[in-house]
Amino acid sequence: MTATEEVENTRTQGATTLARASTVRGGAFGRTLVRHAVYALVAIVVLIVLTSALAGTGNTFLNYQLAMVCAYLCATAGLTFLTGINGQLSLGHGALMATGAYGAALTIRALADRGIEAVWAVFVALLVGVLAALVVGAVIGAAAARLRGPYLAGVTTVIAIVVPAITTTFDGIFKGDQGLSFVTPSPGAVPALLSNEEWQAYLGIGCAVLVMFLLANLISSRFGRQFRAVANDEVAAKLSGINIARTQVLAFVVSAGCAGLGGALMAAITQQAAPGAYSLTLSLYLLMAIVIGGLGSLAGAVWGALLLVALPDLSTRITDSLELSPDLAQKLDGNLALAIFGLFLIIVMIVAPGGIQGLVRRLSGRLSARRRSAGS
């Protein structure tokens, strides 16, 4: 059932006056849907062109990075939806990514054991990753719906620490700290046309655009208003007949699914799933990315995902260029990015709560105002 049909259905149930109102809304939502579809198409075209352009540079690492941005974007978009829109703080999204990653990794390995290494195995693996995260997300979400503020933050912190630790508790399946490694099937028949990295980038682009498209529509739908209403004023939302608990669990599940897809993608790209990659720090990184990018809008999640890939890369370049002693270089490696992230996080929270997207919006607003005043 398409969204317009759904609106149609609700209309037949409602009174005539309401029906008129919802026709207007339905029409508006239909238009939004078309707009989002156009955005998605444009994004896909642009990104495909970008991918082949990057491939043309001969530096395959660039496409790997593009793929990583897409993987992070799935997770940051999901977290933005949960924290920015629905007002639930999760420090456990790294753990949900881990769930997706291990789901995908176990699937690919299981299929490979049966001699299946076709491309569709990757899609099955991604799907299993998402499903695993959905299940875990539903469990956490059910608990989370009853918790607020610091309590929710505390529980999700515990989850962020516990889930990676479980891989050693059950190292028969998860292979402990070593993790699971595998070869991600790729359309290897035409390697000359499509490098492995390009393939990963396309995979990432497909997933990220899909996630953004679905979330954007969800946010501007009737449900989207409910999610926002709960975040803004819980009591008022309750009085207006919104089922708070159900809304919150739903938000958590959707968000977990996105994070799971991100994790599954990450596993497919890096060809492994190991606990080290999904520590508490990853969870903190995700949160920090969406805060710096700008809570409250999906565009902020894009900025955040870019930062997550660009900033560590930049800090590695800086440490490399300084020609430090190996010992010092090792100490700075990673920690420099961490420090920059932390400082940014604090500064953004205190000085510019809108994040990068807020600044962009303010700048473009000022520019267009100047243009208008110049025109008149």
Added chain:
Amino acid sequence: MSAILEINGVTAGYGAAPVLQDVSISVPTGTICAVLGANGAGKTTLLRTLSGLLKPTAGQVVFDGQDLREVKVEHLIRLGLAHVPEGRGVVTELTVDENLRLGGLWRKDRADARRALDEVYQLFEPLQRRRSSAGHQLSGGERQMLALGRALVARPKVLLLDEPSLGLAPRVTAQIMALLRQLRDDTGLTVLLVEQNVRSALSVADEGVVMSLGRVVVSTSAEQLRGDDELRHAYLGF
């Protein structure tokens, strides 16, 4: 007779639109000045501005010869200005004794603080009996006594009282008014008394100020307010 508290053309508010507009009141030393007015007239805002919780955007407040714009909120009690806020401000999690001690914590001289505390206990017998009860266990009347007592522990020169009669039985209100009169007569205390309960307030007040929509509309002697039917009808509704 000199004025211990001078409010000169004060404008203040919470956001863009000011609540208080060009308010001027002069409170002579050793008098009780009643500030009357409907809900939302700006009485509480006035007291909050006096004690610096709210910064005036224009005008000045002079207390005992000192411009209060230059004084920190925390310092007022040391100068002799005590403010009993609306709703009394009893710290319900603390005991009666702790609440009262708070009123004298600023004193360097511990023995003196002790004496002030004992005086207040003598003034309010019921508090003495409930010394170690928690604030939330007290009745409304006891809370008002506690809030008043706590301010008196500081032995202030000027007392700012925000609706002490709120939620109290007429008899208790009368007791409090009698106490204020007694303090004024015995110790020369100056009181700025914000009240909804016009009759009670005017029964002890020397001066009367009527506020409406953030402005002072009448400022005269309490006697005149009591006696002038027209004034009463026009501004106080009885």
Added chain:
Amino acid sequence: MDKLLSLTFIGLSRGAVYSAFALALVLIWRAARIVNFAQGAMAVATAYAAYSVTKATDSYWLGFVAALVGGLVLGALVERGVMRFVDHSAPLNNVIVALGVVLVITAIVGMIYGNQFLPFEGPFDQRPLMVGGTGLLSPYDLFVLGTVLLIVVLLALLFTRTPVGLRMRASAFAPEVSRLLGVNVAGMLTLGWALAAAVGAVGGMLVIPTELGLHPHAMDLVFVSAFTAAVVGGLDSPVGAVIGGIFVGLVLTYSTGYIASDITPVAILVLLLVVLLVRPGGLFSTTAARHV
């Protein structure tokens, strides 16, 4: 039976550390309505300070003092330099900024000391004393229990018997009224953070020698255990924090002793969820709801 007894003693000693740490969380919660997610990282930072001092002077006790003083300073710094400027209208903001502090501290200690485990010794023997063939408490456990007891008693005296304690409680409960009564509320807040951080620092000093060593993430699990302890006791209740700490210490020790040695993280999660969902008020809290 012997196993139960010795596990109980181990659990008590472990729980005492959680008590101290939970107490630090409760101190800040009561003073500022903030759960200090940076508590673990702050304790790690002070432990590194102690490490350096001990290494330079060869004295554990000078290191201990350094951690204590470092805690006071760091707590005041975090409050004055960062937390004070946060818009407290949404509780999310505090948590996010505290996490920023975590990232910065972790990064700084990592840059200075590296990310490997550093050896961190306690001042006393950690082998249990044998009583009738059963290993009960080690001298180090006694040191831990004694120190935590001392902290609890000192804090109790401070808050109930001294004017400063009265000022701190009053400013936490009624900041505006306290200001009107001449209390320096901002100063009390800073003092609360400093004290809490010092208590947390001592907690770190006590627990790190019993683990693998000093590491930028050495306190992560301790933090979540202590958070669980504070929640068990009710975030508002210092007494609850102490009892909650002991409780969590015992539960974790029994579960590692009887189920599996690496079950701790799972046990914490289960415990926390059970407490939050079954007794949402905490076991010792006076306030019923958790709508913060």
